[in-house]
Amino acid sequence: MLVKKETLARFLVVGLVLIAVVIPFGGQWLSGRNQPAINELHARMPENGGWSMDTIQAKVGQPLHLHITSDDVVHGFTIGKSDQPALEILPGEYVDTTLTFDRPGKYTFYCNRWCGPNHWRMRGTIEVSGTGTPLALDPQPLYLKLGIDIDSPKAAEAIPSKLASADRGAQFARLLPTYAVERDTYLSTSPAKLWLRLRAESALASLSDQDLWEAVAWIWQQQTTTEAIATGQKLYVTNCAACHGETGKGDGVMVRGLPVWDAGSHTSGDMTPQATGEGRVSPPDFTDPKHLLGASPVLLEGKIIRGGMGTGMPYWGPIFTTPQIEALVSYLYSFAWGYTNLQVK
């Protein structure tokens, strides 16, 4: 009887401990069997390893199931250059999503919720193989086509004495030469350079310097739309404000304590590598006209696409579409101009 009781007791202990062991391992095995095609993707701050998978393989037309979670802080998941709505990934919680690709190629997935100073490095690739029209290659950025050096110092040669208003500039529209309102001119010329060219025009000699600035502001306004500025603002707020500051002053939370950007030292050879692996500086103050008014849209687009050499400015080429970049650039200029009738903010 004693032996029977002891045996029963042993059986119970082993049984209960076995249940304790089976729950985690069995559970894992079961879920592995049920959904073999699910990719479990862990999001972590780049300091903690970044995405658990750098590259994900997929096939054209076949749904890609992703089981995504975060191991530390709030992250986001979305695909670059797509209108895939961004998913919020909360620590410990899982988000399931299914992606289907109809064109082969390399897609970038990235985190779109700021998760530390290295947030922008949190990117990975989905390599989609199979038949279909491959993804169009990105067109060569304009700054390369035009041979513009986007790193050399670009302080504005002249600046307005007070904030120029595009509305008031409208009254001078009929006086402006044709080239002034052409898109190509807008793209490749900085506001300051355009102002200098217009200043040299005898037909505009009667306009004061400030009047001329307002004409240039109006020209800039004509090259964009309300919707584009709104889009640009949304992009700025979620992607740029953390470093560039919510008011564009270059005082974002991520760049505190960094040395001020000096136009003179712009190559990585001049900077001491920081903890993030490359030199970082705080961005210029966009509300100071000498910076933005000295930059052409092509230069700004180039900076956004390629990032800054040795400054810590991320490269957004794989992330933003061309219309998005153009929208962002036109929003950026609003820090220097006053686009009142476009109801910016």
Added chain:
Amino acid sequence: MTRLDLTCFPWAKTLLRSRWPQFLLRAITLAGFVFTILAGLFGSVVGSHNFAIIFVWIAWWTALKLFFIPFGGRSWCSICPIPMPGEWLQHGGILQPRGKGIGLDRRWPHFLKGSWLQAGGFLLVGLFGAVTLTSASVTAVVLLAIIVLALVLSLVFERRSFCNYLCPIGGFTGLYAQAGPVEVRVKDADVCAGHSEKTCYSACPWGQYPLALKSSANCGLCMECLRVCPTDNIAVNLRPWGSDLGPKTKHRLDEAFLGLVMLASALVDSAVFLGPWGQLKSAAYAIGSLPWLLFAGVFLVAALGVLPGLYAAAAWAAGRLGPSKTTLQNALAHYSQVLVPLGLMAWIAFTISFAFTKFSYVLAVVSDPLGWGWNLIGMSGTAWVGQATSFSLLLQIVLLAVGLFWASRVARRITESARPAMPLIAFSGIFSLGMLWLLIG
């Protein structure tokens, strides 16, 4: 005598004598322990979604501080899984001792006896607490190390040496069990006088002799003595709180040390975990860094210097103010009883302060214990940030007031007159004020 012997009730007697209820509970806690370790090692790294963190530091800790100790003394120890594998090997049987156990059965070295190691262990837990409490894998490793250590010690030393002299939880559980409402004692001493074999002593895993048992600090309520006593002479009494504290009770210096370590830990843990000082928390977390060394230094100075210093001053003054002169060592040991209710209530208040806000995590983690996205009971993802309600705040100040009242009462009882009690009451008041300010201020 104000004792209610539970063995007077036939159903209680059967329940306590039978090995099965206690065994089943132990088997369940052992399985739970194993599961906790596995969850900590293989489950989510996000602490709020891991069974190990939520259950060890919130659910079990709250149960221990709010129920097991205040209402059952050392009752957790009777179902604790940690010593079980070792004890089963020692006994050669799981359900009951069968005499063919393995183990060297050595005596615990005399100089290591007492609560010194337990106090030191608790200090160690406190120094590394910020990381342990927030990292599931560290929690799991600590639990694994403890159960392995207990097992190894059981194979070398006799009985429950780990529980008696090393386990940090056992240390304060035993200390506060002196104030607890449960005790195991003999019913009639004369019956024991006529019984020379002392079966109870041989059976006791804690090395206690029921006839000589004056304090519940080292009795783990395992009921072995109850089961083997041939004359049914063991009583399990419900008794008033604080019964092991009094003018005639014996106390030792190591109890004073443990009591003081517990008080200091309550203050430091309240400051680190519940205070608004982020730099302190980061310092406590960054183990090995200079800020952490500073934090550790301050912690140790508080636990080994400030609080003992204040207490020693109070004990010395109390000794001087009393009519009969006593040595400082005796005073330190004897008056340490005051630290028992003071610490017990302070830890209950502290536990309420953090546990009440975090309780929503318990059911959520039962639903998804490993943080793998399961939803076993439909409660996954239901945890919320929680807040301190005015009820919980009121409760905390009432508990601290009760602790101060109780400590003052004990001080008054163990000194011959009111005057020598005053320094001890002053010390208790200063401590209570500190806790009050940290929790409520």
Added chain:
Amino acid sequence: MVSQPPNNTAKEHWKHWRWTFLFAVSALLILFAPLPLPGAAPADRHIRIEASMFQFTPGELKINPGDRVTVELVSTDVVHGFSLDGYNFELKADPGQTATGIFVADKAGDFRFRCSVACGNLHPFMIGKLRVGPNFLLARGIGLGLLAVIVALWPLRKPSTHRLRSRP
């Protein structure tokens, strides 16, 4: 003679329990008696709180009861939240996107605010403190503590008087 017992027991009960009753009433008064708030006029306040892993800066705030408080939450590294105990007030801020909210401090006392968005290991301990007016609860706690000591020492009086009486 016949009518004595009921009166006697009632009186004895009262004598026996009067101090307990008195102490209980005192305790309840200390805990629950309403206390007057200082007359500082409610003002509009603007508080900017920075949240980082794992602290709020400033970590301790002081305002007056009735103040209308605009809180700006600025996250400096990852997404953080702000949840104020005792008020139904919560904010969530991404770095680069200051979150703003308004609440009226109609309750006096010390309230803790906590991070409400998981932001790493020490997230459950990311806590700050808001003091609205005087901290009555702390005063009540101190009062209750003093009462506790008095009650603990109270029966001292009985033994000496009893000893005198019992001597023949």
